[in-house]
Amino acid sequence: MNAPLRDADGRQDPDEAASGVAQLIPGALDAVLVLLRHGQTQFIVEKRFQGAMEAPLTALGELQARLAGRRLASPANPPALPIPDRPPYAIVHSPLGRARRSAELAIEEMNAAGRATPLLRPDPGFCEIGQGSWEGLTDVEITARFGASLAGWRRWPTRYNAPGGENLAAVEARVHTALANLLNEMAVDGQPGTHDRNQVLGYGDEAPDQRRWSLVVGHGGVFRVVICALLGLSMEHFWNFDFGLGAITVVEIRAGRAVLRTLNDESHLGVDSRPVAQESAERNASGAL
DSSP states (O other): OOOOOBOTTSOBOTTTSOOHHHHHSOTTOOEEEEEEEOOOBHHHHTTBOOTTSOOOBOHHHHHHHHHHHHHHHOTTSSSOOSSOSSOOSEEEEOSSHHHHHHHHHHHHHHHHTTOOOOOEEEOGGGSOOOOGGGTTOBHHHHHHHHHHHHHHHHHOTTTOOOTTSOOHHHHHHHHHHHHHHHHHHHHTTOOOOOSSSOOSTTSSOOSOOOOEEEEEEEOHHHHHHHHHHHHTOOGGGGGGOOOOTTOEEEEEEETTEEEEEEEEEOTTSOGGGHHHHHHHHHHHHHTOO
């Protein structure tokens, strides 16, 4: 048996040491994970907090999902997305209707472009963060009735949450389970990766990218938790990431190491969605999910 790999000071290779991230991501996994936030909903138009409450897509929301599907069908088109130019291995979505419908519309466009896709499958681990008593209310209404807890949530998300809603520790636990299940599945019979290769963009192999990639269609709040989990960040960094409506985020897994390659790409949404992208950013800043 080979001895554990150690650095110049005799410390064990952190990739082989036990950690939350190491337990989450299989150590030799080479893969790509793509996150797609759902399109605009009627609640968003009305500036209501939605959380785990159902809210239908608007016509613009459906268009955003379709445009995202077209983008994913042709990742090599400029500006290129760092996604293998091959069919996705899995497409997983939050069971909430706005995410399911966004996934369906994106797949329609991918199939229309000649891209084969696997069957959709829901995973409650990627459901949006439940916002309890805030759900269905506007920012003004929540401020009037729950001002202190809303102010705490905006500043210290690990210490405050909506009355009757989920706390981030519970959300983190279910996200870890969902991610671990998906990533372990992608690792089965896959080609193992290695860190003994160029790690800087521009020096890579010119061979076609044969890695597996999977798509997760979900929500801005839960995707903040996903990114923190993959990058090994505490939930204190929850508000450090934004996800626009219909936006695409790409995380590359290099031999078990998560690398954030694309965050919140909205380039495919076109002129009609730009005002909505600004409104989405303002909504994210308000603490609404």
